[in-house]
Amino acid sequence: MIEIKRNIFMFISIVFILFVLSIIYFCISFFYVGVTWISLIFLIIPVVGITAMNIRSWLINSRKGKKIYLIVIQVIVVLYFSFSLLKMINIENKSYFTTQRWIESEGTSERFYMLDYVTNKTNGMNRDEVIELLGEPYETKYFSGDKRLIYVLGPERGIFSIDYEWLFLEFNEDGLVNNYEIVTD
Known part of the structure; x- marks a missing residue:
């Protein structure tokens, strides 16, 4: 009976560790970290x-079943670290901005990766400088205004991408970008 309880506990703890690590991985993917x-x-x-808890348990407990459990957990942790690091490197590579990449990726989710660079770079630029950097703005009847430029970012982020997200670059009285807004239609 005690052995069954231990096995159930080990199974639940593996599921819990997988759950926590998958949440961290999801956050890396969703927030483009x-x-x-x-x-x-x-x-x-x-x-x-x-790993520290596994080493401690390994040294304290000499049961064969427990050691297999610890090896399984350590393999999960190493895989998590590897996949997460590869995902972060992939995101870092995709976030590299060039005007050509920005223009060629119109309407795709690739623009989300470059968004941080774009919003920081365009702050304080005039209309002509922004158009030179990002290309011609998107013309749409849904959003209008003389004091802003509109660029399509791509399908909205999330599980169900029904709408599109848009980048609004807003200008102040001096004609310089002073604010941006991300809007879903």
Whole structure:
């Protein structure tokens, strides 16, 4: 009876670890997290914590079943770290901005990766500089206004992408970009 309870506990703990690690991986994917010191720290914390607990358990407990369980958990942790790091490197590569990449990716989700660069770079630019950097704005009857430029970003982020997301670059009285807004139609 005690052995069954231990096996159930080990199974539940593996499922819990998988659940927590999959949430972290989902956040990396959904929020387009690139490789930064902060993201690496948050990636490494669960790896180091779980590995330390495994080493401690390995040294304390000599049961064969327990050691197999610890090996399974460590394999899961190593796979999580590898896949998450590869995903972050992929996001980092996709976030590299060039005017040509921006123009060629109109209407695709590729523009989301470059969005951080675009919003920082265009701040303080005049209309002509923005058009030179991003190409001609998107003309649409749904959104209008003389004091802003509109660029389509791509299908909205999320599980069900029904609508599109748009980047509005708004100009102040001096004709310089002072604000941006991301809008879903």
